[in-house]
Amino acid sequence: MNYFAHLHIASITQTSWAGNLLGDFAVDVQSLDADLWEGWNLHQQVDVMVDKHPASLQYRQMPRKGRRRFAGIVQDIVMDYWLIQYWSRFSSTDLEVFCERAVQELAADQARCPKRLQSMIDSLLLNNWLGNLGTLQGVENALHSIMRRWKHGAHLQDFVDELPAVIEQGEAPFLALYPDLLAFVAQTQDNKLTAK
Numbered sequence: 114m115n116y117f118a119h120l121h122i123a124s125i126t127q128t129s130w131a132g133n134l135l136g137d138f139a140v141d142v143q144s145l146d147a148d149l150w151e152g153w154n155l156h157q158q159v160d161v162m163v164d165k166h167p168a169s170l171q172y173r174q175m176p177r178k179g180r181r182r183f184a185g186i187v188q189d190i191v192m193d194y195w196l197i198q199y200w201s202r203f204s205s206t207d208l209e210v211f212c213e214r215a216v217q218e219l220a221a222d223q224a225r226c227p228k229r230l231q232s233m234i235d236s237l238l239l240n241n242w243l244g245n246l247g248t249l250q251g252v253e254n255a256l257h258s259i260m261r262r263w264k265h266g267a268h269l270q271d272f273v274d275e276l277p278a279v280i281e282q283g284e285a286p287f288l289a290l291y292p293d294l295l296a297f298v299a300q301t302q303d304n305k306l307t308a309k
Contacts, residue, residue: 116134125298130218131222132155134230135230193252195291212241212244213241216241
């Protein structure tokens with residue numbers, strides 16, 4: 114799951130929206146405030162569950178030009194695309210309202226975030242592009258952003274070259290995975306409350 118799904122999970126679990134994004138940024142975990150750590154920890158659990166889910170294994174093994182070992186990175190972004198396509202199935206909140214709330218929640222914690230996440234929040238404040246993650250251009254922009262920052266980024270070009278097909282391949286895995294993920298998150302939260 115990428116940014117949009119982690120923000121959706123933050124809204125459902127009423128945990129820190131910024132904290133739920135911190136798993137994708139370099140942080141000193143020991144120095145995090147309790148609410149940020151809780152979100153960071155939930156992000157880690159979500160990523161582990163998603164990586165092991167049969168639908169993720171299916172997506173990574175589909176035939177395509179891009180290297181299988183990098184398909185998980187692409188899958189995260191494609192899952193956001195499909196979450197936005199099926200948004201009304203998973204949320205009663207209007208998409209635009211959700212995107213605006215996400216930016217407000219992130220901005221409230223911006224000062225406590227690492228520099229790269231602060232820059233991303235600045236970008237969202239300037240032009241809220243969260244909803245664009247549900248467009249072909251938004252997916253391409255997200256992949257190009259990773260390609261610029263990551264030393265192995267050039268290996269994602271094959272996925273970009275076949276992007277419409279790569280996105281289409283993600284629909285069935287998303288629909289199999291996301292309800293299971295939400296059930297997993299609910300169980301995780303129930304276990305946390307029971308332990309208190």
